[in-house]
Amino acid sequence: MAPQSRPSARFRPNDLVDFVIVGSGAAGGIIAKELSTAGHTVVVLEQGPRLTERQFDHDEFGTFMRGHNINDPATQPHTFRPTPQAPAKQRQVLVYGRLVGGSNAHFTGNFWRMRPSDFNEASRLGGMRGTGLADWPVTYEELEPYYTKAEWELGVSGEPGPFDPPRSRPYPMPPLPVKSSGVLFERGARALGLHPQPSQMAINSRTYNGRPACQHCGFCLIFMCEFRAKSTSMAVMLPIAEATGRCEIRPNSYVAQVEIGSDGRATGVTYFDAAKRMQRQRAKAVVLCANGSETPRLLLNSASSRFPQGLANSSGVVGKHLMFNTYFEVNAQFEQPLNEYKSVQNTRMVLDFYETDPKRGFYGGGGIDARFGRYPITFALEGLPRDAPTWGEGFARELGRQFPRTMAFGCHGTSLPLETNSITLDPTLKDAWGLPCIRTTYTDHPDDLKNAAFLGGHATNIAHAAGALKVWAAPVVAQTLAVHLLGTCRMGNDSRTSVVDRYHRTHDVRNLFICDGSSMVTSSRGQPTETISALAFRAGERIADFAKRGEI
Amino acid sequence: MAAGAAWAAADLFDVEDALAFASQQTSANVASQTRALTPPQADVVSALASRILPAVDGRPGATQAGALSFIDRALATFNAAQRPLYTDGIADLNRRAQAKVRGAVGFTALTSGQQDEVIREVEATPFFQAVRLDTIVGTFALPSWGGNRDYAGWHLLGLEHQMTFKPPFGYYDAEVNRRN
Numbered sequence: 001m002a003p004q005s006r007p008s009a010r011f012r013p014n015d016l017v018d019f020v021i022v023g024s025g026a027a028g029g030i031i032a033k034e035l036s037t038a039g040h041t042v043v044v045l046e047q048g049p050r051l052t053e054r055q056f057d058h059d060e061f062g063t064f065m066r067g068h069n070i071n072d073p074a075t076q077p078h079t080f081r082p083t084p085q086a087p088a089k090q091r092q093v094l095v096y097g098r099l100v101g102g103s104n105a106h107f108t109g110n111f112w113r114m115r116p117s118d119f120n121e122a123s124r125l126g127g128m129r130g131t132g133l134a135d136w137p138v139t140y141e142e143l144e145p146y147y148t149k150a151e152w153e154l155g156v157s158g159e160p161g162p163f164d165p166p167r168s169r170p171y172p173m174p175p176l177p178v179k180s181s182g183v184l185f186e187r188g189a190r191a192l193g194l195h196p197q198p199s200q201m202a203i204n205s206r207t208y209n210g211r212p213a214c215q216h217c218g219f220c221l222i223f224m225c226e227f228r229a230k231s232t233s234m235a236v237m238l239p240i241a242e243a244t245g246r247c248e249i250r251p252n253s254y255v256a257q258v259e260i261g262s263d264g265r266a267t268g269v270t271y272f273d274a275a276k277r278m279q280r281q282r283a284k285a286v287v288l289c290a291n292g293s294e295t296p297r298l299l300l301n302s303a304s305s306r307f308p309q310g311l312a313n314s315s316g317v318v319g320k321h322l323m324f325n326t327y328f329e330v331n332a333q334f335e336q337p338l339n340e341y342k343s344v345q346n347t348r349m350v351l352d353f354y355e356t357d358p359k360r361g362f363y364g365g366g367g368i369d370a371r372f373g374r375y376p377i378t379f380a381l382e383g384l385p386r387d388a389p390t391w392g393e394g395f396a397r398e399l400g401r402q403f404p405r406t407m408a409f410g411c412h413g414t415s416l417p418l419e420t421n422s423i424t425l426d427p428t429l430k431d432a433w434g435l436p437c438i439r440t441t442y443t444d445h446p447d448d449l450k451n452a453a454f455l456g457g458h459a460t461n462i463a464h465a466a467g468a469l470k471v472w473a474a475p476v477v478a479q480t481l482a483v484h485l486l487g488t489c490r491m492g493n494d495s496r497t498s499v500v501d502r503y504h505r506t507h508d509v510r511n512l513f514i515c516d517g518s519s520m521v522t523s524s525r526g527q528p529t530e531t532i533s534a535l536a537f538r539a540g541e542r543i544a545d546f547a548k549r550g551e552i
Numbered sequence: 553m554a555a556g557a558a559w560a561a562a563d564l565f566d567v568e569d570a571l572a573f574a575s576q577q578t579s580a581n582v583a584s585q586t587r588a589l590t591p592p593q594a595d596v597v598s599a600l601a602s603r604i605l606p607a608v609d610g611r612p613g614a615t616q617a618g619a620l621s622f623i624d625r626a627l628a629t630f631n632a633a634q635r636p637l638y639t640d641g642i643a644d645l646n647r648r649a650q651a652k653v654r655g656a657v658g659f660t661a662l663t664s665g666q667q668d669e670v671i672r673e674v675e676a677t678p679f680f681q682a683v684r685l686d687t688i689v690g691t692f693a694l695p696s697w698g699g700n701r702d703y704a705g706w707h708l709l710g711l712e713h714q715m716t717f718k719p720p721f722g723y724y725d726a727e728v729n730r731r732n
Contacts (some may be wrong), residue, residue, distance in 0.1 A: 338722040
């Protein structure tokens with residue numbers, strides 16, 4: 001394992017740096033790398049700690065039940081209500097990575113491009129009454145070079161499928177070795193006339209730019225990679241940024257507000273350091289990459305007499321159009337051991353149901369993949385069919401027999417942007433730093449649930465066609481837990497209906513930029529990370545250009 | 553989206569001070585070393601855990617995995633809020649055992665078949681559900697949390713814990729490789 005490069009730049013809070021970036025995940029890491037390699041000084045503030053590979057573990061209990069490496073409900077509680085009329089109750093609904101590298105540090109690795117059709121669905125479908133479905137202010141063709149850049153600079157394994165959008169370069173690495181789940185999935189999907197293809201993963205299938213190939217240990221989902229085989233901001237972008245000598249990554253820095261000067265320009269940010277002392281980092285420009293929940297919260301918490309509705313919120317859409325993506329699973333048992341606990345989560349998928357098809361009678365689409373599904377504790381709690389014993393000899397025997405023989409079919413779907421699905425500030429609840437907490441309002445649009453059920457039906461068919469001995473799924477219900485936090489500071493050309501412009505500059509504050517999941521206008525088909533990465537490469541390049549030309 | 557992340561929603565324990573565990577793992581010698589449970593209480597929990605996840609087919613169960621050691625440590629620290637639930641639930645099990653078998657000192661005095669009959673009476677109670685959850689965690693969580701001794705729980709599942717594997721991983725990909 002190569003050691004992480006050490007921070008080579010150290011700024012004092014009173015130093016006026018070119019950029020302060022809030023957040024070090026998929027977008028923050030890429031923009032830090034783009035700006036620092038373009039010659040700018042950069043401070044990246046990350047609320048979580050900085051961990052090294054030696055500190056990574058395979059601790060399912062710590063990660064899933066004790067909040068390791070994610071936002072902590074004890075110090076950062078938030079509230080949830082399904083509709084604006086319902087009372088908000090304290091509950092953990094939003095889950096994001098809380099460490100240097102962000103959620104991207106422990107994401108599964110799925111790396112899907114969006115298609116040209118994703119960017120103009122609203123006009124193609126003639127809009128959709130009662131929703132905020134809108135066209136993006138960029139096209140696939142404009143973003144394509146940055147998708148390619150993301151794939152080559154980060155490192156992606158894959159092979160184009162029959163429905164893939166046009167690409168200017170092939171994948172840098174061949175697909176990862178197929179697992180038993182992938183073989184079965186391919187068998188079932190082909191029997192139904194579908195088009196299975198290798199999963200596109202930001203995980204090395206061979207040595208790439210000095211990082212090793214995947215060692216197949218099996219702990220990708222919500223775990224960081226000890227081998228640095230996962231192509232993340234943490235493993236790839238942040239070390240390049242630091243090596244410039246112009247970028248400092250400052251962990252344990254919990255940002256409170258974006259500060260605005262008397263001229264209406266951002267002057268930097270205030271944040272709490274590890275000892276909860278208030279600090280200030282001055283900067284010529286501010287870039288928010290804090291994710292689709294914390295970015296809008298920060299803007300709303302930065303309200304002032306000049307910006308009474310919250311910073312950069314003259315449109316009133318900050319926090320609105322929150323999208324989670326739907327995720328539902330179909331489970332299946334097979335005769336022989338698959339040993340899905342080995343290697344990456346998934347190696348085969350179908351994108352046959354990607355496009356919205358008006359004939360189905362609802363908006364949406366998505367992909368289905370073949371995956372491991374459940375680590376040991378979760379498997380024991382919910383990995384057996386409902387009619388299986390829950391204790392006793394039968395329970396122990398079934399766990400031992402079925403753990404190696406079970407796989408899941410993951411159904412990744414769309415979420416419609418709705419004004420009522422939102423991040424707002426809770427009127428009373430405060431976090432451990434005394435800041436107003438997030439209040440989430442969310443109910444899936446009926447079409448989102450119809451689409452999830454539609455994908456689940458196809459997944460069930462694939463499982464049967466693959467020869468599964470038993471197939472089952474939990475009912476499709478409205479989602480109350482999310483790791484994809486999208487849409488809350490949407491891009492757009494019209495300052496009355498969007499928060500940032502097509503280059504991620506806020507309409508209201510010339511030297512304030514936002515790029516993360518909040519920028520997304522539509523939800524993608526359930527795998528947004530490559531699009532966030534492509535947007536970040538593009539934003540980083542353009543912001544550096546603006547700085548060079550004195551246009552910030 | 554995270555499979556099984558539904559768990560994150562249900563924060564089952566209240567106080568976060570459990571990390572100290574990671575550094576103080578002992579080889580649990582069952583009841584003699586318990587901190588939260590009295591030795592007789594520990595015996596009942598241990599018996600219950602071994603009925604929830606018994607050793608079958610030559611594979612280890614909750615007892616072999618040292619699940620009790622996890623449960624007791626959790627009750628001594630981050631799961632302290634559930635101590636009354638445990639205390640009352642254990643007393644209830646003993647009362648039910650005495651009602652079932654005249655002269656029985658408690659749950660541990662019953663045969664496993666009689667224990668199962670008592671469990672069926674309490675299956676839906678918060679106490680049993682808590683012990684079931686804690687037995688599962690104590691059997692399958694990393695050994696640093698106090699249970700899953702020598703990865704016995706993972707052995708039960710047929711999961712080898714290795715940092716590297718090479719394909720083929722399972723029967724079906726091996727079959728395809730053979731054919732090609």
